[in-house]
Amino acid sequence: MLQDLDVIRVVRLDVWTASCFDEILARNPCIRLDVLARSGDHARTWELLASADIYHVSAARDEVPQELQVTADLIARCPNLKCVSTSGAGYDTVDVEACSRAGIVVVNQAGGNARSVAEHAMALILALARRLPESRHLLQHGQNFTREDLMGHEIAGRTLGLVGLGHIGTYVARLANAFGMEVLAHDPYLDDDTIAARQACAVSLDELTARSDIVSLHCPRTSETLNLFDAHRFQQMKQGAWFVSTARGGIHNEGDLYDALLAGHLGGAGLDVWAVEPPPPDHPLLTLHNVVPSYHTAGVTHEGRSNIAAIAAEQILQICRGDAPPRMINPDIYLASRLAPRG
Incomplete structure (x- = not known):
């Protein structure tokens, strides 16, 4: 004692x-x-x-x-x-x-930095929706382009799938609802009523990946979640969907994500976490203009x-x-x- x-x-x-x-x-x-x-x-x-x-x-x-x-x-x-x-x-x-x-x-x-991480996740989603990395690239290097070449999307009415609905996922659900999004959630440690009380609709992981316009990870890195999002899982996602993670590196396979983005199956990714942090400057994902990267700073406010x-x-x-x-x-x-x- x-x-x-x-x-x-x-x-x-x-x-x-x-x-x-x-x-x-x-x-x-x-x-x-x-x-x-x-x-x-x-x-x-x-x-x-x-x-x-x-x-x-x-x-x-x-x-x-x-x-x-x-x-x-x-x-x-x-x-x-x-x-x-x-x-x-x-x-x-x-x-x-x-x-x-x-x-x-x-x-x-x-829960101590849940609000900070949730806000960062929404910032990544908004940056993807408004194509901010592409805008910066074209403003620096492009020629003969119009504003319509950078036309983005509103996120109202989009379906957001949350993998994990703990402290952070719950804040993200609240923000997403305020933006007028439909929120799905998969969390094997919560019952359907608890998920509903946290402003999301409980679904299986397969249904979440198939229905969501945006998938956002908010689960811990464990033996159960390591490499949870691989080539097979990315292929299950909608054509043109966005993938976002403010969780932990290793839950998604970076090589498989790069392939899915390069092939055009996924429309973009917002990544705050990496297998090695910070990622090397020549990391393949950093070469793509539809990737919004940050250096595990979601909770660093x-x-x-x-x-x-x-x-x-x-x-x-x-x-x-x-x-x-x-x-x-x-x-x-x-x-x-x-x-x-x-x-």
Whole structure:
């Protein structure tokens, strides 16, 4: 039980973090916060990790060296570790199964940047509808073109299919309804009534891909969703449909998406997430003028980052008081973990 300790040791990586994270933790005099360097003094890094009770780690794979991601190997070197906290809704840098086997609770900050990500998803959709990348290209390099050559579409009346209807997907559904869109959703963890209450119509994944003018991903990257959208799935989509992802790289196959766009089967794509982040400058998808790219910045707003940092720090304070954290990824192990109150 953490509340029985004289000092609770929290460590985080030296990635950019809103200052409120450190400030909130400083309110508890029993918490000692150390910042780990991702490179440099490895001996000090492992000394701090070995004594850590809570490890706050970035959720972005490409921000965390492999040896500092939460794997079975790292867990074996951290005998005091009781909780892993990620810096976002994702947990790509954490082997949740290995943590569960070791009795370590994993928490995320789901919902903290949902509004930011939802707005970004809609921005990608609007950029595709109004052909903004093509407009920029022609304005810079084109000759003898007219405004009608860049004629776009309104999104009112279009069918938007949401794969995943958690915090972010729910915000997207609200925005899409405000634009006058029909919203379909597939989420195997929600019943039809819950999906309806979140302003969407529940359908199977096959029906969603077949009916949607736009497919937008809002599901986590797991063994079940890895490569979920491949050549077969893209072929199921409507001719000329748009594909959007603000979820995680790897849920869609980038090579298959490129082929579907190049062949003209899909009309465009809005991509905030990539297999490697940032993608290399010569990435094939970046050569297409009907692709709207961004660098995993959907949740990177001043408001989103501050909210995530505050939620993460407050959740750590709850854990230190002996309260059950509200955003557990592996809640089934909580009662058997060293976080749960005894007596």
